[in-house]
Every structure is written in C-alpha cells, then in structure tokens.
Amino acid sequence: MTWMITGGAGYVGAHVVRTMLDAGESVVVLDDISSGVPSRLPEGVPVVRGSYLDREALRRAFDRHGVTGVVHCAAKKQVGESVEQPIWYYETNLHGLAVLLDEVVGAGIGRFLFSSSAAVYGTPPGDDVITEDTPCAPMSPYGETKLAGEWLVRAAGRAHGLATVCLRYFNIAGAERPELADTGVFNVIPLFFDALTRGDAPKIFGDDYPTPDGTCIRDYIHVEDLAEAHLAAARRLAQPGASGDLTVNLGSGTGVSVRAMADMIAEVTGHREPAVVVARREGDPARSVASYALAQKELGWTPRRDLRDMVTSAWEGWVLRHPEARAAG
Numbered sequence: 001m002t003w004m005i006t007g008g009a010g011y012v013g014a015h016v017v018r019t020m021l022d023a024g025e026s027v028v029v030l031d032d033i034s035s036g037v038p039s040r041l042p043e044g045v046p047v048v049r050g051s052y053l054d055r056e057a058l059r060r061a062f063d064r065h066g067v068t069g070v071v072h073c074a075a076k077k078q079v080g081e082s083v084e085q086p087i088w089y090y091e092t093n094l095h096g097l098a099v100l101l102d103e104v105v106g107a108g109i110g111r112f113l114f115s116s117s118a119a120v121y122g123t124p125p126g127d128d129v130i131t132e133d134t135p136c137a138p139m140s141p142y143g144e145t146k147l148a149g150e151w152l153v154r155a156a157g158r159a160h161g162l163a164t165v166c167l168r169y170f171n172i173a174g175a176e177r178p179e180l181a182d183t184g185v186f187n188v189i190p191l192f193f194d195a196l197t198r199g200d201a202p203k204i205f206g207d208d209y210p211t212p213d214g215t216c217i218r219d220y221i222h223v224e225d226l227a228e229a230h231l232a233a234a235r236r237l238a239q240p241g242a243s244g245d246l247t248v249n250l251g252s253g254t255g256v257s258v259r260a261m262a263d264m265i266a267e268v269t270g271h272r273e274p275a276v277v278v279a280r281r282e283g284d285p286a287r288s289v290a291s292y293a294l295a296q297k298e299l300g301w302t303p304r305r306d307l308r309d310m311v312t313s314a315w316e317g318w319v320l321r322h323p324e325a326r327a328a329g
C-alpha cells in the first residue's frame with residue numbers, strides 16, 4: 001500500500017505521517033500549507049504541495065506515487081469561523097471531499113479513511129457516554145460538514161466498492177515532540193497557556209453546570225494515541241478483500257472537568273494564577289465523554305497516554321514557540 005495523507009503538515013496529519021512511517025508504511029503527503037507547517041514533516045517524505053480540490057494535482061499525485069489508499073485529514077476546523085463563513089466551509093470540507101472521492105474512485109483507489117469529529121454529536125442529552133449510536137445533531141456548520149462528509153464517504157463506499165473508515169475525534173491534545181504541537185489557540189489548553197503567559201487569569205466559562213464541580217466535562221485524547229488508531233484503521237483497510245464501512249469514536253473514555261484541567265495545568269506549568277469564572281458560552285454541552293469500545297473491538301486499539309502526558313507535551317510545544325512563558329512560571 002502507498003497512503004496519501006492529505007493535510008499531512010497539519011497537527012493531526014503530521015503525527016499520523018510519523019506513526020505510519022515508523023510502522024513501515026509508505027506515505028505521500030498532499031497539503032496546500034494553508035494552515036500546515038512544512039517543518040513538521042520528517043525529511044525524505046514525498047510532499048505534493050496542492051489542494052485536494054484540484055483534480056489535476058490529485059491525478060498527477062496518484063499516478064506518480066502509485067497511491068492505493070487515502071487518509072483524508074485536511075479540512076478547515078474552526079467552529080467560530082464556520083459560523084461566520086459557512087459557504088467556504090461547505091465548499092472546502094464537503095464539495096472538496098466530493099472532488100477527492102470522485103478522483104479516488106476514478107483512479108481505482110479502494111481504501112479511504114476520513115477525519116471526522118465529536119462535533120457531529122452537538123449537545124448530547126443526559127450523562128451517558130457517547131456511543132456511535134448516540135443521535136447526531138451538529139450545532140455548527142463545521143460539525144454539519146463533518147456529518148454530511150461521513151454520509152458521503154459511506155455512500156460513495158457502498159456505490160463504488162470503496163472500503164472506508166470514519167474516525168470521530170474527541171478533544172485532541174499533546175504532541176509527540178514540541179515541534180509537532182498544535183499552533184492554534186482555540187481549545188482550553190492553549191487558551192489557558194496563553195492567559196498564563198500574559199500573566200492573566202485563565203477563564204472558566206461557567207461553573208453552574210450539572211456536573212460534580214459545576215464546570216464542563218470533556219474527553220481528551222493524546223494525539224499520539226489518535227495517530228496509532230489511524231495506523232490500526234489503515235491496516236484493517238489494507239487487509240485483502242477489505243470492504244464495507246466503519247465509523248468509530250476516538251476518545252479516552254475519561255471525563256475531565258475544566259476545573260480539573262486548570263489544576264493539572266497549574267501543576268505542570270508552575271503558573272499558579274487562579275482561574276476566574278465568567279459567563280457560560282452558548283452551545284457548550286455540560287458533558288461530552290466518548291465510549292471507545294467499538295474502536296477497541298474493531299481496531300484492537302486502546303488509548304495509552306494520560307492527561308499529564310498531554311498537558312506536559314502540549315506545554316513543551318507552547319514554550320518552544322513562546323519562550324517567555326517558561327520564564328514567567
């Protein structure tokens with residue numbers, strides 16, 4: 001097999017590239033470097049600089065590198081931005097996916113792996129863990145493009161004999177090495193790091209949720225565990241005669257409250273500025289915790305890294321880009 005990894009210079013994609021290479025897989029990256037960082041890629045990996053909306057670039061790359069499977073990580077991923085620019089999000093994430101799938105089918109490539117998201121679930125009712133049977137009700141154009149993307153992937157798979165896997169990521173954190181860390185400041189961990197670096201109090205959005213300490217509960221998954229799940233899914237797809245579709249959650253199965261996260265961040269970073277509680281944000285579910293039982297059963301995958309690993313490695317990545325942060329600790 002030769003796997004094309006779209007978005008391979010991105011945060012998730014770069015970890016997938018390294019995990020697959022380390023496991024002996026043959027890999028080629030397609031990335032337009034719109035949000036990716038080329039230096040995340042190891043030396044020697046073939047990189048095609050282009051968009052997955054560009055049919056000619058896809059055809060040339062499939063042909064030249066003998067691609068036999070695609071891991072589609074590239075996408076736009078910011079919820080707020082998707083609310084402001086829904087047409088662009090549908091164009092890139094969904095129309096682009098249709099273009100890519102059309103070229104994949106046309107080239108006779110039989111395996112496709114899709115980066116989906118827990119955003120497909122929206123605000124799940126109740127306290128139960130989220131299984132793949134939990135009804136999907138995305139609350140943003142971003143989440144909609146991921147859910148409709150899954151529908152398209154599965155339908156194209158059925159119609160054209162493409163074996164597919166959709167992976168629904170929960171909250172991703174950490175890095176295999178500091179250079180690979182996420183550069184965005186959109187999630188709770190970098191938002192806390194950012195405030196602490198500036199000497200400001202980090203913000204907790206609401207402490208009156210129906211949870212034990214009143215703050216929202218989330219499921220964090222280490223990006224290396226996530227990358228290992230991609231390898232397991234790719235290997236399943238590569239089996240002779242692989243067919244059908246599989247959609248699985250990728251989370252740790254453990255709920256962490258924002259307050260508990262604040263405590264862990266203080267411990268790891270040495271920054272003890274107490275967090276301040278501000279008003280709730282609209283649309284934040286009280287609790288979102290995955291069941292990963294299906295991924296365990298179908299992929300033989302289990303997450304292995306804990307919250308301290310995630311926060312410590314994320315902090316190392318942060319101080320690499322913000323050296324003043326360590327000094328202020």
Ligand SMILES: NC(=O)c1ccc[n+]([C@@H]2O[C@H](COP(=O)([O-])OP(=O)(O)OC[C@H]3O[C@@H](n4cnc5c(N)ncnc54)[C@H](O)[C@@H]3O)[C@@H](O)[C@H]2O)c1
Binds near residue numbers: 033
């Ligand atoms: N990071 C998260 O918390 C998270 C959570 C759930 C799902 N996801 C999904 O995981 C995937 C990867 O996310 P990430 O965090 O690595 O994002 P990222 O922005 O770091 O990486 C995306 C990569 O795709 C590339 N890209 C974007 N548009 C492209 C195009 N048209 N053609 C070619 N390359 C293009 C970018 O340059 C970048 O390298 C996305 O599909 C995202 O929706 C991410």
